[in-house]
Amino acid sequence: MLFGYNLSPILAQSVLGMVNGAFYALLSLGLAIIFGLLNIINFAHGALYMLGAVVSYLLLHFLGIGYWPALVLAPLIVGAFGVLLERTMINRLYKLDHLYGLLLTFGVALILEGIVRNSIGSSGVTYSVPEALRGATRLGFMIMPTYRLWVVVASFVICITTWLILEKTPIGATLRAATENAALVQSFGVNVPRLITLTYGAGVGLAGLAGVMAAPVYSVNPNMGSDVIIVVFAVVVIGGMGSILGSILTGFGLGLLEGLTKSIYPEASGVVVFVLMIVVLLTRPAGLFGKAA
């Protein structure tokens, strides 16, 4: 007990909030990587996350391919679709204003959602939790559905691994350098156009991966992307455009904040992220982890 509150429901809600946070982190991480190198605000990100969930559903129902292989296959398929999208469309926009990239990717998002709505319907379909992750796990202060615990842990590991690749490996150094000055990096002999294509593929692959992990938590439906992407853009703004570590920490942090708000003042849980976004924009326009321009 603290200030008249029983702490364990608050803790429990916070941990459940981390499940949402896990998806925010995975999605905003991909957005940050893409924005950093391509300077494109990828509005299709939510739709590609939805596509990850739909692909894993299709793999199961038409090919009998289950959750674990889908965890690898669906991100690869979504990533390959991203590569195609970058090669055929997005790469024509780099010399133009941000607005064009935003319009194109927003259009792609609408088309993808429309196709999925026509094929599986608006109400969506369910994807069951894999056998090994059914049931609940006792955490001491709460009993947590094992699958949700898996989502938080797996997402955290994936985010940290991605961050380590970007910060500690030669390919990460090349990517950071190209984000600063792509023309010079290319003049050293690096095939920057290919690097850009693969980076976009990897960024949307992360969205696809988040989609597979989300399939058993939420229903697989055409709107699941647009539901989450608005919050994810708020996460990116709060964390700081293009900041990798910032997007991971802010993603988990905001999930936690939403969870806390849900237990203390549930009515505010839907707006707390946006209130924080306004406060951050007023006080630190570059975001919590962004560098002032």
Added chain:
Amino acid sequence: MSDTMLEVRGLNAWYGESHILHGVDFDVKPGEVVTLLGRNGAGKTTTMKSIMGLVGNRTGSVKFNGTETIGLRSDRIAHLGIAICPEERGIFASLNVTENLMLPPVIAPGGLSVAEIHELFPNLKERATSQGTKLSGGEQQMLAIGRILRTGAKLLLLDEPTEGLAPVIVQQIGRTIRAIKERGFTVLLVEQNFRFAATVADRHYVVDHGVVIDMIPNAELEQNMDKLHDYLGV
């Protein structure tokens, strides 16, 4: 291999609407150190960038070891064996000194080892984990030169490597250029400071208003001093 390593003929270049180079012609032979001298805005840096493929709009002919490069992308040109040390140095702020040094991929054998680069520039070893842009101007210049010595590129384009540096650092860079010439590298150097250029170069091309207007062998520099003063407006 032909007698000429770099053969530039009728090189034109534009930045947007501005026509900067109006038919630049010159040659560089293997193992030479050649400078481009000229006033501010004469087109020296644009010539370097055009050779490297960093200027979008360029016409004419740039042959490297007989291969035409005028239509190639900069990464393809790099793989033929040309590397640039740009005027603004181009040190990456998000990379530490070692990451900056290791960034350009090795494109051919024959580059210097990291140990050899550290021997030339001991500061780079001491500051290996510092953020690239936290280095002094001189150290950043050493890093910008050092990182292209590793790659095995045979023709190095050095754009004003001594600009804004203390005399003792300028001397160190002079020693470095002479040392890499001895190792068989070929250097094309842009310089404002022809007194420095005279200590390292074999020949000098004078660039003015986007064309090469004269060539002076280093041995004849003294006799041509009046002419040179006139060209450079010093």
